[in-house]
Amino acid sequence: LTANTTYEFKVKAKDASGNTSGFSNTVRVTTKEATDTEAPSVPTNLSASNVEETSLSLSWGASTDNVGVTVYDVYQGNVKITSVSSTSYNVTGLTANTTYEFKVKARDAAGNTSGFSNTVSVTTKEGSITDICEGVQTWVSGVSYAIGERVIYRGYVYERTTNGWIKLGKCNASLCEGVDTWVSGVRYKIGDQVIYRGNLWERRATRWILVSSCSEQANKFDLVAPPQRMSTYPNPVRGNILNIVFNPSQGATYSIYNLLGKVVSSGPFKSTVQIDHLQTGTYILKVTSDKTQHVTRFVKE
Known part of the structure; x- marks a missing residue:
């Protein structure tokens, strides 16, 4: 039948x-x-265009499906930022002079998803903004804002994150206002900002990124970032993923030792390491980069 x-x-x-x-x-x-169990085909030829300081456009080739594709899920890194029915999307709320990676999946009405498209890596244009609110639109009630989008609300600029809105700063104030100078030996966290050699830098998961010059006299093209120290988060680790904050050279390796000096995990360096096989306790992380060893400790609960 x-x-x-x-x-x-x-x-x-x-x-x-x-x-x-x-x-x-x-x-x-x-x-x-x-029952529809057939997944759509993989989206093809993902590409970026119209790259600006805080925005860019993505487009890709349509997928096919035995019933029909309903939406495309757009990922920034490994985080889904939106779902659209068309084969293009304008990404906003980005940071100037920062590299991002994007990929796309197709999904049908039954929830079947394709594999990922090709990954496109894009670096936004270098910024020249000195006011944090420049170019940011006022918050509008009822609008569904995507992760990474920024709005102005009651004189302050906010950014939408996976954990809600975060306040970035006051309008009509210098980006560098109230930011401390980089201090050697301090273990900075992701999102911390410092002033180094007359420029404003922000700590990201793998490296420092240039945000803006602090004055017209500052040499904005002196792109020497603050020296970094290797760290891990969360610490203590309550789950099964260890995140390593470090930007090593190509070909770097990592090793994890228990307190008896036994290697319990090792391999080519990666910013996230699966540690579900480790028992509760204190461990030593060693990363070898350019023949130099960088060592830190972490605790698994």
Whole structure:
């Protein structure tokens, strides 16, 4: 039979001599809808265009599906930032002079998802903004803002994150106002900002990124970032993922030792390491980069 189709059935009796009865009652039946288990094809040729300081445009080739593609899920790194029905999306709320990676999945009405498209890596234009609110729109009630978008609300600029809105600063004030100068030996966290050699820098997951010059006299093209110290987060680790904040050279390796000096995990350097096999306790992380060893400790709870 065919799925989701109505049929009628009835029966007659017949004996050996070929005599037949009249029809039985008629039963009317509709078959179940078919279950869609086929995933859409992978989106093709993802590319970026119109790259500016805080925005860019993404476009990709359409996927095919046995029933039909309903949405495309757009990822920034490994975080889904939106779902759209078209084959393009304008990304906003980015940071100037910062490299981002994007990829796309297709999804049908039954929830089947394709594999990821190709990954496109894009570096936004170098910024020249000295007012944190420049170019940011006022918050509008009822609008669904995507992760990374910024708005102005009551004289301050806010950014939408996975954990809600965070306040970035006051409008009509220098980006560098109230920011402390970089201090050697301090273990800075992701999101911390410092002034170093006359420029404003922000600590990201793998490196420092240049935000802005602090004055017209500052050499904005002196892109020497503050020296970094290797660290991990969260520490103590309550889950199974250890995040390493460090930007090593190509070909760097890592090793994790227990307090007896035994290697319990090792391999090519990566910013996230699976540690579900480790027991509760204190461990030593060693990263070898350019023949130099960088060492820190972390605790798994």
